[in-house]
Amino acid sequence: MQGNYDRTTFYRSFKTLEESKIIHKIVVDNLLVKYAIDISATNKHKHAHFYCNECNKVVCLDSVAIQKPILPDGYSEVETEMIIKGVCKYCKQTDIQQN
Ligand SMILES: [Zn+2]
Numbered sequence: 001m002q003g004n005y006d007r008t009t010f011y012r013s014f015k016t017l018e019e020s021k022i023i024h025k026i027v028v029d030n031l032l033v034k035y036a037i038d039i040s041a042t043n044k045h046k047h048a049h050f051y052c053n054e055c056n057k058v059v060c061l062d063s064v065a066i067q068k069p070i071l072p073d074g075y076s077e078v079e080t081e082m083i084i085k086g087v088c089k090y091c092k093q094t095d096i097q098q099n
C-alpha cells in the first residue's frame with residue numbers, strides 16, 4: 001500500500017486534525033515544524049515545548065505553562081510559543097548507560 005500513498009489526502013486529513021485540535025503545530029525554527037498529538041483532550045491550555053537536540057523529538061510540556069506576555073501599548077498578542085531546546089530525559093539516560 002505504500003506505493004499508493006496519496007499526498008493530497010494525507011495533507012487534508014492532517015489539516016482537519018490540526019483544526020480539530022487533535023494535533024498542534026510546533027514551530028521549532030524557520031526550517032523545522034513539528035506536530036504533536038494531544039493524547040489528553042483536557043490539555044488544551046498553552047504549554048511549552050521541549051525540543052531535543054539529540055533525538056530531534058518535540059515533547060509537550062504540559063506542566064510548563066506559558067505566561068501571557070505583557071506587551072507595550074498598541075501591541076496585541078495572537079500567539080505565544082515557547083520552545084525549550086536541550087537534551088530530553090531519554091537521551092540523558094542513554095548517556096548515563098554509555099558512560
Ligand atoms: Zn532526546
Ligand SMILES: [Zn+2]
Nearest residue numbers: 036049060061
Ligand atoms: Zn504541545
